[in-house]
Every structure is written in structure tokens, then in C-alpha cells.
Amino acid sequence: MQNRRATRRDVFVFDVGKNTYLASSLPGIAETCFSVLISRNPEHSLFKEQYSDASIKLSDTKKLLLNTGSFFRTSTIQDRSFLTFVHHTADGKTIELVSTDDLRNWKSRQTLEHFSQPPVFVDLPTIKRRRRIGAFVSIGRKHIGGFIGNKDFDDWDDQGTIFEGRSSSFDATHLEPIAVTEIPSGILLLYSAKNSENQLSIGAAIFDPNDLTQTRWRAHAPLWKAPHDWYAQPITFLGASFHGKYGTIFLQRADHTAESFPLPKLWEMYRLPKQVLTLKKTEKNSEKKIVTALQLVRFHSNPIIEPKDANTWEAMATFNAAAVTLEDRIHLLYRAQGHDGHSVLGYATSHDGIHIDERLEYPVYDPSQITQTPKTQDRKFVRHPYMSGGGTGGCEDPRLTRIDDTLYLTYTAFNGMQPPGVALTSISVNDFLAKRFDRWKKPRLISRFGHIQKNWVIFPEKVGGKIAILHNVSPRIMLELVDEIDAPALVIDSCPPRQADNAHRWDNIVRGAGAPPIRTEHGWLVLYHAMDAHDPNKYKVGAMLLDLADPQIIIARSPAPVLEPEEHYENNGYKWGVVFVCGAVVKNGTLFVYYGASDRTLAVATASLPHFLNELLGNRTPQIKAVTIQH
Numbered sequence: 245m246q247n248r249r250a251t252r253r254d255v256f257v258f259d260v261g262k263n264t265y266l267a268s269s270l271p272g273i274a275e276t277c278f279s280v281l282i283s284r285n286p287e288h289s290l291f292k293e294q295y296s297d298a299s300i301k302l303s304d305t306k307k308l309l310l311n312t313g314s315f316f317r318t319s320t321i322q323d324r325s326f327l328t329f330v331h332h333t334a335d336g337k338t339i340e341l342v343s344t345d346d347l348r349n350w351k352s353r354q355t356l357e358h359f360s361q362p363p364v365f366v367d368l369p370t371i372k373r374r375r376r377i378g379a380f381v382s383i384g385r386k387h388i389g390g391f392i393g394n395k396d397f398d399d400w401d402d403q404g405t406i407f408e409g410r411s412s413s414f415d416a417t418h419l420e421p422i423a424v425t426e427i428p429s430g431i432l433l434l435y436s437a438k439n440s441e442n443q444l445s446i447g448a449a450i451f452d453p454n455d456l457t458q459t460r461w462r463a464h465a466p467l468w469k470a471p472h473d474w475y476a477q478p479i480t481f482l483g484a485s486f487h488g489k490y491g492t493i494f495l496q497r498a499d500h501t502a503e504s505f506p507l508p509k510l511w512e513m514y515r516l517p518k519q520v521l522t523l524k525k526t527e528k529n530s531e532k533k534i535v536t537a538l539q540l541v542r543f544h545s546n547p548i549i550e551p552k553d554a555n556t557w558e559a560m561a562t563f564n565a566a567a568v569t570l571e572d573r574i575h576l577l578y579r580a581q582g583h584d585g586h587s588v589l590g591y592a593t594s595h596d597g598i599h600i601d602e603r604l605e606y607p608v609y610d611p612s613q614i615t616q617t618p619k620t621q622d623r624k625f626v627r628h629p630y631m632s633g634g635g636t637g638g639c640e641d642p643r644l645t646r647i648d649d650t651l652y653l654t655y656t657a658f659n660g661m662q663p664p665g666v667a668l669t670s671i672s673v674n675d676f677l678a679k680r681f682d683r684w685k686k687p688r689l690i691s692r693f694g695h696i697q698k699n700w701v702i703f704p705e706k707v708g709g710k711i712a713i714l715h716n717v718s719p720r721i722m723l724e725l726v727d728e729i730d731a732p733a734l735v736i737d738s739c740p741p742r743q744a745d746n747a748h749r750w751d752n753i754v755r756g757a758g759a760p761p762i763r764t765e766h767g768w769l770v771l772y773h774a775m776d777a778h779d780p781n782k783y784k785v786g787a788m789l790l791d792l793a794d795p796q797i798i799i800a801r802s803p804a805p806v807l808e809p810e811e812h813y814e815n816n817g818y819k820w821g822v823v824f825v826c827g828a829v830v831k832n833g834t835l836f837v838y839y840g841a842s843d844r845t846l847a848v849a850t851a852s853l854p855h856f857l858n859e860l861l862g863n864r865t866p867q868i869k870a871v872t873i874q875h
Contacts, residue, residue, distance in 0.1 A: 253268070253269045253270075253310070253496075254266060254267070254268045254269075254482055254494075254496050254501075254502040254871075255267040255268065255269060255278060255310065255313075255316055255482070256316035256317070256318050256327065256482050256483050257318070257482045257483030257484070257485065257494040257502075258318035258320065258325055258327075258483055259320065259485050259486060259487065260320065260323070260325060260347065261323075262487065263282050263283070263284060264282070264283045264288055264485040264487060264492075265280055265281065265282055265283070265294075265347065266280075266281045266283065266291045266482070266494070266502065266871070266873075267279070267280055267281075267298065267316075268281060268291075268502075268873060269310045275309050275310060275311065276299050276300075276307035276308060276309055276310065277296070277297050277298065277299050277307075278298050278299070278310060279293050279294075279295065279296045279298065279873075280293075280294050280295040280298045280347050280348065281293050281294060281873055282294045288485055288488075288492045288494070288504045288871070289504055289870070289871060289872060290871075290872050290874065291871060291872070291873050291874070292873075292874045293873065293874065294347070295347065295348045297348070298347065298348045298349070298350065299349070299350065300313070300327070300342050300350040300352075301342075301349070301350065301351050301352060302331070302340065302342075302352045303352040303354070303355070308331070312331060312332045312333065313329045313330065313331055313332070313340075314329065314330045314332065315329055315330045315361070315362050316328075316329040316362070316482075316483075317329065317362045317363070317364050317421070317422070317423075317483070318364075318423070318483050319364050319365035319366065319423075319424065320425075321365055321366070321367050321377065322367065324343060324344075324345065325343065325344050325347065326341065326342070326343045326353075326365060327341070327342050327343070327344075327350060328340065328341050328342075328356065328359075328362035328363055328364070328365075329362055330361075330362060338355050338356075339355065339356040339357075339359045339360070339361070339362055339363075340352065340355055340356070341353040341354055341355070341356050341397060353397060354397060354398065356397070358391065358400045358402075359379070359381050359391075360381075360383075361381050361382045361383075361420075362381070363379040363380060363381035363391070363421070364379070364380050364381075364421045364422070364423060364424045364433075365377050365378065365379050365397075365424070366378045366380075366424045366425065366426055366431055367426060368392065368431075368453050368454075369453055369454060374394065375394070375395045376392055376393070376394065377392070377393045377394065377395065377397065378390065378391070378392055378393075378424075378431060378453075378456055379391040379392075379393060379400070380406075380407075380421040380424055380433055381421065382419060382420045382421060383405060385409075385417050385418055385419070386408060386409040386416070386417050386419060387405045387407065387408055387409070387419065388405070388406060388407035388408075388419050388421060388433075388435065389402070389403065389404060389405055389406060389407075390403035390404070390406040390407075390451075390456040390457065391403060392456065403456050403457055404457070406451070406456050406457050406459070407419065407433075407435075407449065407459065409437065411440075412440075413439065413464075414437065414439045414443070414445045414447065414465070414466045414469070415435070415437035415438075415439070415445065415447045415466075416437070416438065416439050416440050417437065417438050417439075417440075418436070418437055418438040418444075419435055419436070419437050420435060420436045420437070420481075421433060421434075421435050422434045422435055422436055422446070422481050422483065422484055422493070423483055423484035423486075425486055426453070427450070427511065429450055429460065429461070429511070429514050429516050430450040430451055430452055430453055430460050430461075430516075431450065431451040431452075431453050431456070432448065432449075432450055432486075432511050433448065433449050433450075433451065434446060434447070434448050434467075434484050434491075434493070434507075435447050435448070435449070436481055442475055443469060443470060443472070443475065444469070444470040444474070444475075444479060445466035445467075445468065445469045445470065446466055446467045446468040446469075446493055446507065447462070447463050447466060447467065448462070448463045448467055448510060448511050449461065449462040449463070450462075450511055450514060460514070460516075461511065461514040463510050463511075464777075464778055465510075465752070465778075467491075467493075467507045467508060467510060468493055468505050468507055474497070477497050477498060478497070478498050479495055479496070479497055480495060480496050480497075481493070481494070481495050482494040482495060482496060482502060484507070490506035490507055490508060490509065490803075491506070491507035491508075491509055492504050492505065492506060492507060493505045493507050494871070500870075501870045501871055501872075502870070502871040503870050503871060504871055508749060508803065509803075538787070538802055538804075538806060538856060538859035538860060538863070539806050539807070539851070540785070540806050540807045540835075540837055540849035540850065540851050541849055541850055541851060542811065542847065542848075542849045543598045543847065543848045543849065543850070545598075546811070546813060546841070546845075546847035546848065547813050547841055547845035547846055547847045548594075548598060548599070548600055548846055548847060548848055549562045549565070549576075549578055549590075549592060549600060549603070549845065549846035550562060550844075550845045550846075551580075551844070551845070555605060555606075556582045556583070557580055557581075557582045557586075557588055557590075557606075557607050558580035558581070558582065558588075558590055558607075559582050559583055560581040560582055560583045560585070561579070561580065561581040561817075561818060561843060561844045561845075562578050562579070562580050562581075562590060562844075562845060562846055563578065563579055563817075563824070563840030563841065563843055563844060563845060563846050564578065564579045564640070564641045564642070564824050564826040564839070564840035564846075565577060565578035565579070565592075565642070565826055565827050565838045565840070565846050566578075566642040566643050566644035566653065566826050566827045567644065567759070567826075567827025567828060567829050567836070567838050568644045568645075568646055568651065568827075568829065569829045569830075569831055570646075570673065570676070570677060571677065572595075573593050573594065573595055573601075574593065574594050574595075574597050574829055574831065574836065575591070575592075575593050575676070576591070576592045576593065576594070576827065576838060576846075577589045577590070577591060577608065577609065577642050577644060577653070578590050578591075578592065578642075578846050579639070579640055579641060579642065579826075579840070580607060581638075584636065585636035585637070586612070586636055586637055586638045587637070587638030587639055587640050587658075588607035588609060588610040588638055588639065589607060589608055589609035589610070589639060589642055589655075590603070590604065590607055590608065591603070591604045591608040591679075591681075592604070597829075597831055597834070597836040597848065597850070598836075598848055598850075604679075608679075608681040609639060609642075609653070609669075609681065609684055610638070610639070611638060611639050611657065611667070611687055612637075612638065636660045637658050637659045637660035638658065639655045639656070639657060639667070639687075640655060640656040640657075640658055640664070641655060641656045641698065641699070641824070641826050642654070642655040642826060643655070643700075643701050643702070643759065643760050643826055643827070644760070644827065645701070645702040645703070645704050645760045646673065646704060647702070647704060647705075647711065647729075649672060649673050649674070650670050650671070650672055650673065651670060651671050651672070651673055651676050652668065652669075652670045652702050652729065653668070653669050653670065653671070653684075654666055654667070654668055654690075654700050654701065654702060655667055656697075656698045656699075657687065657689060662693075662694065663694060663695065663696040664696055664697070664698060665689050665691040665692070665693065665695065665696075665697050666689070666690055666691040666697045666698065666700040666715075667687045667688065667689050667690065668687060668688060668689075668690045668729070668734075669684050669685050669686070669687040669688075670684070670685050670730070671683055671684050671685070688732070689735075690713075690734050690735060690736055691715075691735070691736060691738065692735060692736075692737050692738075695738075697715070697738060698755075698756055699755065699756025699757050699758075699773070700713060700714065700715045700736075700738075700756075700757070701713070701714050701757045701758075701759065701760040701761065702714075702729070702760055703760065703761050703768070703795070704760060704761070704762075704763065705763060707723070707725060707793075707795060708725060708793075710725035710726060710727055711725070711726050711727070711728075711729045712724070712725055712795065713725075713726065713729075713736065714757050714761065714770070714795070715736060715738040716738055716756070717754055717756060717757055717770070717772050717788075718754035718756075720796065721790060721795060721796045721797075721798065722738065722796075723795060723796060724736045724738075749803075750774070750776045750779075750784070750786075750803075750804055750805060751772075751774030751775075751776070751784075751786050751805075752774075752775075752776060752777050752778075753774060753775040753776070753777055754772065754773075754774045755772070755773035755774060755775065755783070756772065756773055757770060757771075757772050757773075758770075758771035758772055758773055758785060758824075758825035758826065758828070758839075759771050759825055759826060759827050759828035759837070759838075760828075761790065761795070762828060762829075762830060762835075763792070764789075764853070764857055766789055766799070766857050766861060767789035767790050767791055767792055767799045767800075768789065768790040768791075768792060768795050769787065769788075769789060769835075769857070769860075770787070770788050770789075770790055771785055771786070771787055771806075771825050771828055771837065772785070772786050772787075772788065773785060773786075773824060773825070774786050774805075781820070781821055782808065782809055782821035782822070783809070783821065783822040783823055783824055784805035784807065784808040784809070784823065785805055785806055785807040785808070785823055785825050785837075785839070786801070786802045786805055786806060787801070787802045787806050787856075787860055788800065788801045788802070788860075789801075789857075789860055789861070799861075799864060800860050800861050800862075800863050800864045801860075801863060802860060802863060803863050806851075807823050807825075807837070807839065807849055808823065809821045809822060809823050809841075809842070811841070813841045813842060813844075813845055813847065814841045814842050814847075815842055816842060817841060817842025817843050817844030817845065818842065818843040818844050819842055819843040820842060821842075822840065822841070822842050822843055823839045823840070823841060823847075824839055824840040824843075825837055825838065825839045826838065826839070826840070830853055833852065833853055833854065834850050834851070834852060834853065835850060835851045835852070835853045835856055836848060836850055837849045837850070837851075
């Protein structure tokens with residue numbers, strides 16, 4: 245075995261069937277021959293040589309000198325591979341089209357006189373028994389043009405400019421097609437582009453196969469961006485692969501081996517407006533959505549807790565709930581509001597996790613009683629810019645964590661006047677089970693006063709011998725490790741959540757952690773809240789796995805929400821489009837996730853924990869890798 249390094253020149257990449265191939269030359273060994281190498285691993289970081297004597301034969305029967313060819317672009321039409329490229333000669337340049345049936349012998353089809361740059365081709369629907377081929381080609385610096393031709397590639401109907409650069413976006417100029425393929429929702433085109441600052445990116449768009457002038461979808465954010473220190477380097481795109489959970493783009497920099505970069509398949513989120521997908525008929529002839537192993541399944545009788553008009557303290561809303569398992573039962577502390585907007589905590593319990601067996605008629609935690617603020621009847625409705633969940637003050641969004649024989653409760657403390665912060669209190673497990681709720685410790689603020697802070701959670705086990713508090717998940721995981729959580733002087737400084745470079749993901753606006761982390765054999769399972777700028781104002785839930793020894797390392801992350809607002813009770817409350825998780829537990833191998841629906845009711849969703857983790861591990865954080873060749 246020999247690993248080829250920077251001496252080789254990689255030429256192009258293409259998919260055939262379920263495999264991905266790389267064409268690579270070795271200057272000085274055979275200037276007209278190249279190797280065809282195959283990759284079967286999903287990350288496309290290892291290619292093994294299959295042929296070492298492949299060549300391109302031009303129309304004059306001479307083999308192409310590889311150093312006279314550039315800008316290679318591959319296409320697949322009816323399982324046959326085609327290649328277009330610029331051929332440089334003493335008389336100028338031509339655009340050549342060659343094809344192969346065996347991946348070894350590439351033979352000339354013709355010179356493409358209609359094109360000034362190498363196009364990429366795709367099959368189009370047949371009309372009147374006439375097989376049609378679509379072509380995408382760069383026109384100038386800011387446009388991509390479309391053509392429709394026949395099966396012989398010699399009769400072309402110019403569709404004009406079908407795609408333009410966007411002046412204030414990542415794809416303002418230097419638009420170049422890289423690869424095209426047919427997908428259920430249309431014709432998918434991957435293209436390279438630059439912004440006004442000359443940063444190179446990859447974009448994607450979907451076209452109507454019956455009318456290439458109609459763009460059905462276009463990515464608002466890049467699928468990949470070149471690092472800033474690459475700006476001055478010449479970069480050659482070799483092609484793309486659409487296999488695996490992530491797509492892959494291949495490129496080569498000067499004096500480097502080829503590199504493979506994962507591409508999020510944002511295009512899979514697009515659906516035709518009237519297309520019925522992922523639906524099946526049940527025995528009762530109703531329609532039910534099919535979910536994958538990385539989605540939470542709602543309880544069919546949601547919500548499980550709703551407001552009670554008879555109890556003034558919970559007559560308006562009963563939602564975001566903390567959860568903990570004690571003595572084989574699941575105990576819930578849910579946020580409750582009366583019509584004055586003040587938030588307290590109610591108590592409920594369940595043996596099976598979905599049916600409520602007991603629910604107390606009085607609040608079990610009210611910070612106003614502990615801190616001796618005015619009683620309920622004396623409260624005044626105070627409007628404040630924050631107004632979380634319509635609240636005018638109290639304890640919001642509780643999280644429970646058991647450490648040894650103590651239950652620690654973190655929550656958002658809000659008095660209706662100052663910015664909300666994170667407060668901490670605790671109670672012994674024995675007092676909690678005995679319902680001695682007058683024994684909560686006096687709460688104290690553990691976030692910096694005057695800073696808006698929410699969504700802090702405590703790990704149920706020590707990390708590195710210390711108690712860990714997770715207070716930020718964006719742009720990176722941020723922990724505070726403390727020796728003693730009950731220390732009176734404990735105050736944690738935390739920056740407000742900032743957005744990482746997630747523009748290409750669904751969670752491009754991250755809000756914070758949901759339930760406290762759950763320890764699994766594969767890592768800490770963390771559910772978190774996020775929003776998508778392209779689907780605004782909806783709270784959605786994602787999942788990630790953190791390293792057990794170093795939770796700042798993200799092992800895996802869900803490529804799409806595991807729960808998002810779709811049901812009527814998640815959209816018809818006091819805040820449309822909200823699912824908000826505060827509690828999650830594991831019981832008998834099932835993950836129970838409790839979430840507030842539309843800031844009004846409490847619901848539950850479940851998943852088989854082994855299946856959920858297995859699917860999540862299949863979405864490990866992708867790594868940029870140099871391609872290795874074995875021959």
C-alpha cells in the first residue's frame with residue numbers, strides 16, 4: 245500500500261450507482277493516463293485504486309494530455325457517465341464532451357460549440373416521445389444559463405438566464421455549476437459562488453424539471469464556506485457526491501491532496517406544495533405521520549395537563565414542566581399562571597409517564613411566599629419588555645436535577661421589573677416525596693443581576709470531580725464547574741447566547757438547553773431549543789450528545805428538529821408555534837420528554853432510547869478530511 249500525497253493532480257469526482265469515484269493523475273508517470281479510484285465509506289476519505297490506465301480519447305483518436313484540460317465537470321444520464329471540460333490548444337480552447345461505459349475508456353462525443361464554459365447535464369421528463377436533456381452553464385460572472393437539448397447533445401434550445409447572483413448574499417458573483425442531479429422535488433443544482441468580500445461558498449437550488457426557468461427553492465445560506473485564510477489560494481472543485489446522510493463536496497488546493505467536505509442536505513427540507521409525503525392510512529382511515537427513529541412521538545391524548553378554572557393560580561396556563569424519577573414514579577413540577585400572569589409551580593405525578601395519577605390543588609413552590617413579596621391579591625399587572633409566556637413575574641421554566649439526596653431546582657426568576665435571571669433553590673428527596681413543600685431553601689440568583697439569562701441546567705453527576713452547570717450552548721458548550729453549589733457567594737457570569745456559524749443548519753438561532761442532561765453509555769443526551777430564520781417564530785427542539793468526560797465536545801447532533809410545533813394545541817395557545825422542553829426522564833428504556841405547548845398546556849412525547857441514540861450517533865459531527873488513496 246502506498247499513500248499518494250501532493251505530487252498527484254486530482255481531476256474529477258463522480259457518482260455511479262452507490263459508489264463514488266475519483267479520477268487522479270500522477271504527473272511524470274503517464275501524462276495521458278489517470279487512475280480511477282473507488283470509495284465506499286460514507287465520509288469519502290479513503291479511495292482505493294480500481295484502474296490505473298484510464299484515458300480520454302479525443303475525436304482525432306489522440307489521447308488527451310491531462311495538463312491541457314481544465315474545469316472538468318461530470319454528469320450522469322441513464323446510468324452513463326459524461327464529462328465536459330475545457331481543452332486548451334495552440335489555436336485556443338474548445339469545450340469537449342466525452343462519455344464512458346466502463347469508467348476506463350472515455351471517448352469523445354463531440355465539441356460543444358453552443359457553450360462557452362463546461363456545462364453539467366441532467367435528464368428531463370420526456371415530451372412527445374422526445375428524450376430531453378437539461379444543461380446548466382455559467383454565463384459571465386453573475387448568471388447561470390439553462391439549455392434544453394436532445395439525446396444527441398447537438399440541438400439546443402437556449403432558456404436564457406435562469407439564475408442570478410444576489411448582491412447582498414453569499415452568492416453575489418462568480419456563479420459556477422458544480423453538479424446536478426434529479427431528486428423527488430425537482431432538479432437539484434450545486435454551485436460555487438463568492439460574496440462581495442471574495443469569500444468562496446457552495447449554494448444549492450431546485451428547478452422545475454418541466455420548466456428550467458422556474459426556481460422552486462434556493463438556499464438562503466451557504467452549504468459550505470471557505471475558511472478566511474483560503475481567500476488567496478486557487479481552488480479547483482472536483483465534483484460532488486450525493487450519497488450518505490450528508491452530501492460531500494470535493495476540492496483541491498494548490499500543493500494539497502484532495503479534500504472532502506460534508507454538505508448538509510438542506511434541499512431535503514423542501515417539499516412540493518401539494519405533494520403528500522410521509523403519510524399512511526391507519527385502520528380507522530385517518531392519516532398519521534410516519535416518524536423516524538430520531539423523532540419524538542407525541543402521546544395521542546395530549547395535552548396531559550391543562551388549566552383549571554377552579555384554581556385561580558392555574559386558571560390561565562399550565563405548561564413548561566421539570567421532571568424527575570423517584571421511587572419508580574415520574575414527578576412533574578409545572579409552571580402555572582393565573583389571570584394575573586404570576587407564575588408558580590404546580591405538582592403532578594405519573595406511574596407510566598403519560599397518564600396523570602395525582603395533581604395537587606395548590607402550588608408547591610411560589611417564590612413570592614419565600615421572599616415575602618406582596619400576596620396574590622395585592623399584585624399589580626406590570627408590563628415589562630420581557631413578558632415571557634405572558635408572565636408578569638414569579639418562577640418560570642423549572643428544571644430539576646437530583647444529586648445524591650437533594651433535588652436542585654433552577655428556574656427563570658422574574659419580578660416584572662428587572663431583567664430575568666436564573667435562580668436556584670433545593671429540597672431534600674425525603675421532604676419532596678413527603679410533600680413537605682414548605683421546606684424549599686430560600687432561592688438566590690446565581691446569574692449576574694441585570695443580565696437576561698435563561699435555560700441553565702445542572703448535570704446529575706459530577707464532571708471532573710465538580711458539579712457542572714450548563715449555561716450556554718451557542719456558539720459553543722459553556723459550563724461552570726463548582727465545588728459547592730450551595731455556596732452563598734456563587735454567581736456565574738455568562739454571555740448571552742450568540743449564534744455560531746450555523747447559517748446552513750435548521751438551528752441557526754439557538755435559544756438554550758432544554759431538560760437537564762441525561763447520562764447514557766454514549767454520552768450526555770441534551771435536548772435544546774432553537775429556531776430557523778427561514779421558518780421564523782417557531783420554537784423547535786434539537787438533540788445532541790456531549791462527551792461524558794468533557795461535555796464541551798459535541799459528539800453528535802440532530803440534522804433536523806426532533807420535535808416541532810405541528811399539532812393544534814402547539815399553535816392555538818398564547819404563543820403560536822412553540823414546543824418548549826424543560827423536563828425529560830428515562831424509564832424502562834423509554835425517553836419521556838415533557839414540553840409546554842403554545843405557552844398554555846403541557847404535553848409529552850416519547851422515543852425508544854436505544855433507537856434514538858443509535859440514530860443520533862449516525863449524525864456524528866462531520867469532520868473535514870484529506871482524501872487518502874491506496875493502490
